[in-house]
Amino acid sequence: MIFFTEPLYLFGLVGLAIPLLIHLWNQKKGKSIQIGSVRWLRGIESKKAKRLQLSQWWLLLLRCLILVLLSFIISSPFTNWFFSKPENLVKLALVDPQIHQEDTIKAKLVELKKEGFDIRWLSQGFPTIETPPKKDRIINYWSLLKEIDIKKHWRPDTIHVIGRSLIKNFRGKRPKFSFHVNWHLLFSEGNDRQLIELQSAGLDSLKAVFSNSSKNGTFISQQKYATLEKDQLLENANAGQMESPIKKRDWADSVVVVHSLEFEEDAQLIIAGFRAVSRYTGHSLVLNKVLEKDFIKEEIQGEGKGLVLLLEKPLKYELSMENNPFVLLYNKGKEDYGLKELIKHSPENGVNYFNLTRRLNSDSEILPSELPVAESLLVNFFTLRDAENRVHKLDQRGIDIQQVKGINKGLSKVLTGEGNKPKSLYPFLWVLMVILLTLERFVAVGKTI
Template sequence: MLTFLAPSGLLALLGVAVPIAIHLWNRRPGRTVQVGSIRWLAAAANRRMRNLKLEQLALLLLRALLLVVLAMAVAGPVWRQPPPPRRGQVLISADLLSSESLAAVRPSIDSLRRRGYTLRQLTAGFPRISDTTWQEASRQPAVANLLATQPFWARVSQAADSFPGQPVRVYSSATLRHFQGIRPALPANVTWQTVPLPAASAAWLTDASLAADSLKLILSQGTEENVLTSSRTVAKPRSASASLPRLAGLPPLRYEQLADGTMSIQTLAADSPRVAVRTQPLRLWLYHDADHALDARYLQAALRAAALGMATRLELTVSTSPPPTGQRLDWLCWLANASVPAAWQTRVRQGLTLWQDGRRPGLAVATTFGVAPHEARYAVSRLDTLLGTMETVVWQTGQGHAVLSRQALGQGVSYRFHSRLHPAWSTLADSPDLPLLWLGLLQPATDPRPDRHDPRQLDPAQIVSRQPGTAPVAAPLPAAPTDLDLRVWLVLAAALLWAMERLLAGHISSAKAVAV
């Protein structure tokens, strides 16, 4: 479609009247005619004035066309092509694609498909969902590994970069285990809708320990709101390989001795790892100086609460004196301004886990940090700046400051808490999550993916974070039309017409000269 950027420039078309007027009044030069009487001259002149007519029409048309082309160039003509339909992307998570809940959003997805949207899976590489697969999913949900964990936030952020300028519709569940890490800020072209999955509860074996003739099992049971932990005690199997009594909500369990002599419990279900059986108590020494007395009280209370959820027994010693060099320990919590003795630093490489907290004076800050999967934020008012180059940041603030760092040394681990359990340093000591945080540190889960059974759901309002200055949109904005600027071509055409006009005018002048 032809349109003009400056339509007022078309007024220049009035200039076409100029060459027409010139041609009308441009009369040929008179000739000498010998007549017998002058009485005929006046009548002949009057007839010439009454019979004005256009001459040299080819030259006139060239000049008029030249003015028309220049006038259109001034008006800024463009050839406007309608924008192509904006095709978007629909990303569907695997757990939703294999769930009966897909029927609730199928009409909306089918409407997007008719508008040209492409269906893709919310997994690595975003593979396309073929029409055949989509139709089969309507009759029978696809088979998927529901225990698999997908990083939804990272995947959607990657999709926004992979399909720039395209509307992206995301349909997924709100299962908490899929939303780990830092929530990214998404552009406005991403629309995310969560779909509730059928209500379900899950139970799984978390840990196990052996003491005398009994076997203590730590069980976890989760719902959409929370995860509850409980313990069960069963008799120690008499043989090195035997089935355990059935427990409500759990698949069959089998007690087995491995080739290295250690004991484990195998859950007889698909994609379930072995759970190692702990046979020794956990020995922890908590040393503190006078300045850290309050910190030690908070930590002691948290450790005793965490021991209730541990499979093995916790042997806790709280003292204002460092432990003897030959003391057998699994953990040493050093809450003091003095440095850890070299003998105990050497023991870290032999399997000891060392914990140190912040030292005076620290750096005044005003920030918060969170620990997944807990939703609470903990305020931090002071941090020390001791962070080694080989340490891994475990907890960090929103500004990227390290709160807890970890360094593996030989067979042991060294933790450094860059703040303190003191009201002047942080609010972590008053949080009910502190025992749970310590429980995860004292007894790391033997399952490489301990949260894959977790059915808790995240609040949909916490899923999407927009980039500053953007807002979610209900529908994608229409694409801008494509304009082809014609002014360059009109200028070239005007130059060609001018050359032709000059050539024709010169030819006419030469012909007149010859005629005379």
């Protein structure tokens, strides 16, 4: 039995009418021409008439065959006549080592074992479940499953995957597999709050930075941990006992945006971006937007004051800005649309100098929304360097099950789950197509010889 997974393309067979029509059109008797004498025309045809007539029919047949073949190929044909050998009629189940301690999972594993499944860890090399699991890295399910496809240790029909439904485990585009996947995914409803680090806040206090992660999102929160008062460390009652190295982050506490009239829109967008960052990090920021003409230079001196300058012409006077945590400039004429990043570090002007690579108003090529701006500001001015990995590990955002299952395409439509994988007719048909094409060319050229 031959069957097609995309049978609608068989409507292409309607195109068979085209060569038939062309053939009939050519066969039609041409115009009558009166000639002085046909003596030189006699005898020419009888040599080759029969051969020519025959080759015309061959050509027609070949061309029709080619069209039919094309239609078949596009309709994705499979056949049940030859199976790929079901020697590896394996029942395979893969478990994410991160979750094997869960009770529900343990129960499921016992169940699967009873049914005769070959249970392995969903990690590099796919060791059997008897060996101790390795829990260190965050695994990417897609790449691991793809490995099975590539390395062909087994040729399973269906694989059961027991894992978590977190976005971080499904990195990248969903690949096409040559087997069915049965997903058994854990969904978490809870909200996980974990300490990332302790930061010094000013000269006399400590704050704790937490990552809060749930199915829907991850964000960072901060809480006052302890204050030093008169040589005594007063801990915050709600904080609880925590152990962590203390980090000093030189984040700005306030931001002043100085702009000329033309940059009103850009300034507003940047302020909004800082506000979003402040919300996300839990770090309070005092934001100020000032027109150039109202600008008093004394206002920006001092530590902890981030500075953003959006000016048409550079300032007439020199400002000493080495103590500011950052200075973000927009230089007319120094736009760099080639860069993907909005903000670029420009150490040649000073250690804390940054360049805004493009305008942020409605005229600019990319229509900026709040998020890319906030992201750039966060990444450049409010980094959690070294701690980012830990945030990533604590990330609990969940994936939508539909994204995981994907749309049934191609081969997955025909897998029956009984270990009989239909064989694709593609290679066979393509070879046939090439043969027919060369044959057609030979006959077409040969008839004029």
